[in-house]
Amino acid sequence: MDFIQSIDWMGILKCFVVGGIICIIGQILIDKTKLTPARILVIFVTTGAILGGLGIYKYLIDFAGAGATVPLLGFGANLAKGAMQEVKTAGLLGAFTGGVKASAGGIAAAVFFGYLASLLAKPKIKKQ
Amino acid sequence: MKPIETKQEYSNYVDQKSPNSPILKNCFNAFWVGGLICTIGQIIMDFCKFKGLDETAASTVVSIILIAISAILTGLNVFNKIGKFAGAGSLIPITGFANSIVSPAIEYKSEGYVMGVGGKMFTVAGPVLVFGISASVIVGIVALLFM
Amino acid sequence: MERLGAQTIKLQNPPTIVEVASIVGPKEGQGPLAKYFDQCLEDEFWGEKTWEKAESKIIKEAVNSVITKSGVPADQIDYCFAGDLLNQCISSSFGLRELNIPFFGVFGACSTFVESLCLGSIFVDAKAARNVLCATSSHFCSAEKQFRFPLELGNQRPPTSQWTVTGSGAAVVGENGSGPYITMVTPGKIVDMGIKDANNMGAAMAPAAVDTLITHFRDTGRKPSYYDMIITGDLGYVGKEIVCELTETKGYNIKNNYEDCGVLIFDKEKQDTHSGGSGCACIGVTFSGYFFKQLKDKKLNRILLVATGALTNATTSQQGESIPGIAHAVAIETSIN
Numbered sequence: 001m002d003f004i005q006s007i008d009w010m011g012i013l014k015c016f017v018v019g020g021i022i023c024i025i026g027q028i029l030i031d032k033t034k035l036t037p038a039r040i041l042v043i044f045v046t047t048g049a050i051l052g053g054l055g056i057y058k059y060l061i062d063f064a065g066a067g068a069t070v071p072l073l074g075f076g077a078n079l080a081k082g083a084m085q086e087v088k089t090a091g092l093l094g095a096f097t098g099g100v101k102a103s104a105g106g107i108a109a110a111v112f113f114g115y116l117a118s119l120l121a122k123p124k125i126k127k128q
Numbered sequence: 129m130k131p132i133e134t135k136q137e138y139s140n141y142v143d144q145k146s147p148n149s150p151i152l153k154n155c156f157n158a159f160w161v162g163g164l165i166c167t168i169g170q171i172i173m174d175f176c177k178f179k180g181l182d183e184t185a186a187s188t189v190v191s192i193i194l195i196a197i198s199a200i201l202t203g204l205n206v207f208n209k210i211g212k213f214a215g216a217g218s219l220i221p222i223t224g225f226a227n228s229i230v231s232p233a234i235e236y237k238s239e240g241y242v243m244g245v246g247g248k249m250f251t252v253a254g255p256v257l258v259f260g261i262s263a264s265v266i267v268g269i270v271a272l273l274f275m
Numbered sequence: 276m277e278r279l280g281a282q283t284i285k286l287q288n289p290p291t292i293v294e295v296a297s298i299v300g301p302k303e304g305q306g307p308l309a310k311y312f313d314q315c316l317e318d319e320f321w322g323e324k325t326w327e328k329a330e331s332k333i334i335k336e337a338v339n340s341v342i343t344k345s346g347v348p349a350d351q352i353d354y355c356f357a358g359d360l361l362n363q364c365i366s367s368s369f370g371l372r373e374l375n376i377p378f379f380g381v382f383g384a385c386s387t388f389v390e391s392l393c394l395g396s397i398f399v400d401a402k403a404a405r406n407v408l409c410a411t412s413s414h415f416c417s418a419e420k421q422f423r424f425p426l427e428l429g430n431q432r433p434p435t436s437q438w439t440v441t442g443s444g445a446a447v448v449g450e451n452g453s454g455p456y457i458t459m460v461t462p463g464k465i466v467d468m469g470i471k472d473a474n475n476m477g478a479a480m481a482p483a484a485v486d487t488l489i490t491h492f493r494d495t496g497r498k499p500s501y502y503d504m505i506i507t508g509d510l511g512y513v514g515k516e517i518v519c520e521l522t523e524t525k526g527y528n529i530k531n532n533y534e535d536c537g538v539l540i541f542d543k544e545k546q547d548t549h550s551g552g553s554g555c556a557c558i559g560v561t562f563s564g565y566f567f568k569q570l571k572d573k574k575l576n577r578i579l580l581v582a583t584g585a586l587t588n589a590t591t592s593q594q595g596e597s598i599p600g601i602a603h604a605v606a607i608e609t610s611i612n
Contacts, residue, residue: 003178012170019166020159026216027158030431031149034472037219037228037430041256044220049263053270066169069187070194070221079260083268095268099261105188106195106222107257110229113199118233118245121203123416123426131524135469142470142478146513147434202427211429218429227429235425238325252428
């Protein structure tokens, strides 16, 4: 398996640690502030967009790969990055199209799979 | 103990009486589950690049696959158990965003597909899109002004 | 009837609780009180398509069951007092729409069961009714959906949170009978001590319970030790401890004969219910299932039943309002002196 041999295990470790630490920050917010899940997600996505806009977040992505892009901070940073790149080619219009364009895959997937799941699944009680 | 008269005294008293969340245990679980989800993302990403996709496309594929897995686990009534165990570990990665869209979609199916599933799908995750997209527009405008 | 002190009503011809019925969901059916309930359901839907329909069916069947068990002909039950947690009390009104008994919709959040008993017993004592029906219901899933989050959302419940009881408790209260009798009624005031955390309902409602308890003791001149048991509705572990300590600061010691239905109904460790049970049905089924039998067997002879309610909804929580609490009390005794 060429792919297995090509894996950068050091990169995987960095990804695991950084992703884990970002989640710890979220957990501290949950346990210490009584914020609802929706508010915590909003804080992360907005912070990500600001860090992305300031050009800081890309260093974290370079360092940790998916450890930085998979958490919602990365979703926010990706929105910001998309807007900034599009502005270069399309001007003001780019500010409106760039962000969503860059994140379109994730948004469409969430909506589509959400709809699909509602067709197939039935609400169920948490057993515990 | 002294009698409690004011709201402030009562609030302090209740804080002291209420058990705290087991924060160390929660953080530990959030760390390794969150790290694991990101690692799965990294492996998918590496595989996509190995197959010749560029950085942006690979990143999008990672999001779509993680969202699909999360939707399936939500539909199978498994995600809420992971979430209960891992807390922020499954909430903060893109899986939490997907779960917060899929779970109301399933729950409000009883109110019909248009106003139930369609209308209520964003009750939890809607704010993420509102603030995320608005922030990106502002970032874009600011970038335009300073370039 | 006669008024005592500030808030209490002493019933002159104390009505009898003729019969009770209780139906609970599967989780309650695995709890420590399982053997006392009339019926434990296998699943939360009970063959229905929605949580709301399931809850309506539960209260409907509990009411049908109590009427049958009581042996009172339906045309001699003059009024029905019922309510629940869902918006506009739809579980009760939809569940009981074919009952054909004049209906009072009662909303007291989780205090509804005792509020119904208060109103019903006064009706009977005043000879406005021969028999009345008092009922309430709650359902974990419909309550989560309305007040909190979708069931499939992967969130964590903080240690102070409580678990809404799925079930329905119903009682027939009548003028003829040999007890247990409802002897005193102490309707409570709305008390708000500024708690805003919707995951800590026990702490939000405890001051109301304390207020009603103290008022009851002052109005009647009774001491806590007069009762074999003082029972609150759904304060859970956190609220129960607060009530114990706060009543003590006011000079009443209830530690030895005080229980809370939210603490009794689940096994905290095995069932992972954090601070305990809550919901209208918590006191409804615990009284109808467990305490009524204790009274019938004369293992308990005098109890003070205090149901607590959090008068809040999802909108007020989001608007940052604090949670007003309420507590209503009825004294139930097996003999009248």
